[in-house]
Amino acid sequence: MAAMIGVTVWGQFVARPGSALPWLDVAIGVLSLALMPVLLRWPIAGALVLTALATLSPAATAPATVAALLVAQRRRFPVALAVAAAGVAAHVVQGLWRPSGGISFGWWLALIVISYGALVGWGTLGQARRALLDSLRERARRAEAEQGRRVAEARMMERTRIAREMHDVLAHRLSLLATYAGALEYRPDAPPEQLAKAAGVVRDGAHLALDELRQVIIVLREDDEEGESSRPQPVLADLPRLVEESRDAGGEVELTDTTVDAATLPAATARTVYRVVQEGLTNARKHAAGRQVCVALEGSPGDRLVIDIRNRLPADPGAAPSIPGSGTGLVGLTERVRLAGGSLDHQVTGGEFRLHAWLPWPA
Template identity: 75%
Template sequence: MNGDIHCGEGAGAARPRAPGTGIPAAVIMVVGMGALVALTIWGLSDAHPTGESLGRDIAAGVLGCVLSPVLLRWPVTGALGLTLLAALSPAATPAATLGALLVAQRRGFPVAVAVAAAGIVAHAVQGTWRPNGGISFGWWLVLITVGYGALVGWGALARARHALVASLRERARRAEAEQGRRVAEGRMLERTRIAREMHDVLAHRLSLLATYAGALEYRPDSPPEQLARAAGVVRAGAHQALDELRDVINLLRDEDTVEGHEPDGRPQPVLADLPRLVDESRDAGGRVRLRNEVVDPDALPAAAGRTAYRVVQEGLTNARKHATGRPVQVMLEGRPGARLVIDIRNPLPEDGAATSITPGTGTGLVGLTERVQLAGGRLDHEVTAGEFRLRAWLPWPA
């Protein structure tokens, strides 16, 4: 019976009950209450065999059984009505005490105490005109008070447990939603990282290939030796670009990859690899001037070195794409305990027309700015005095 009553409580008086859900609880309540009333009347008939009192008890018990389902919808009103009926006959006591329990389960503690107090008063009135044999009125009142106190405590405990379960369910729902949000954010961050890594690694390589391919296209009358050499560079560069693409994808998928190393164990490029990067640009026909004034470059942290390499790589790639044939000046300076400064400049085309040999998306500098900011630095770029300037600052702890 308790389980069905609890289900009725969950429906509550504040919202309508779904069709048919209240019928099983009401039927079980009437049947169970009928059994308790029958036992109560049987005990009363042995103690007071008079016909008048027995008829009154039967009428009060039947009325209590009939009215008990009202507690499922209006617990306070039903409990007070059954409490008033309990003042007239002990046969209504089971229904009245059940009402006090349901009020304690479904209403606040002050309301439950008030209903319990009304029940104690009603049973005190009952005890004055219909004494119980074998026990004094004082002890009778003590037992009634203890019983109602137990009912209020039981109901309050059940209500607190129900509130706790509801709170835990809500917390679990919120945690699941939060976990879903974190997974979505993680996927977005992973996609952003993939795009940034692919741009940094492949844009430089593909722009070199485009430069050699452009030379083959515009100078078909070149000596066969130069054409063969350019074709070989294009072929080797294409294979290298594919290898770098595979390395980037493996790097982002392999959780066991050591920080600062490629999946095959090769270290990622750092500041010491800048001369090789400049030589690649020069071999492709670029006019690059490198001025490296870094003091104690071996003391530069590897993460800062990788970021500096990517900054220079992006600067050379942009110059090759948007200012083909124009000279590029790369300057680095810094020392431990200060900061590393990277300054890249290249003149713009004199006629202002775009000379890009490969289309650009405009997202390279956006990703590069994010990379520098994640390293604790800052990156600025501007067009002034007829040249494009890219300047980055990276922290260099002592």
């Protein structure tokens, strides 16, 4: 800008030797150059001052046009248009007072209007581009934050599911251990062979429970999805084994399975059925030890699979030993069944506890 002002002032000295006007151009050129930093802080005020100086000297033309460009880049379009109009008016006054000898007034005015129009358009385009880039950056930031939130929610859901699995598996295993330990406590006069067998079952059950707990802790610690999927998951064919475990613990369990073509049952639904029966047997051992449990499964593809678990309750609940529980097993089980598209209901009627659930079975 200093070079442009210097060239303009030198041209005035050459065009008007001996005149005092070139010295006015020097003063206005120096003042205009000093006002350039003001545009960075107050672009409109600085532009208006430079426009006023442009009415007196062509030395302020270059700073005034740059000021119009800065206003167009930083302020709204109407404001930039008003500043450009003021600049054109100032140069009209300058052209009438100090006409240029090398070009007619009309062409000179047309050049000034085109220059201001181009500068305002350039500045507005730059402002729009910056706004677009800022919008894209904000959208990218929001998308990244949203992705982070979704990942966190997915991890939380997976950890919640693993916690439910841990509750179902360990509650079943530990209830078996508590049953055998209770037998050892209440039958100290049993034959040594039976005591040794019960102690062996307790030991093996404790080892299995520790192994299952270790697997769950590894999954929670490493957050490894493949670790969970690589372990064998229970299916409908594992129900007889589950019932046999309860019978070995001294429970009376009757299983009635009238399902048709059980091999077509989806794996996720089969796991849910397994967990429902497992929770039902666990609750029976906790609150109705020694009572018969009736488990009935009925369903076919294209309809629904119905699970019905019943057990008689003790006449005096306080007299029979009870295994304490957290009370959240049925809550989590109800949510699991609901997420699978089914429904679960449990109630006590006529001295009998009934757990009834159904799950969809697509054809």
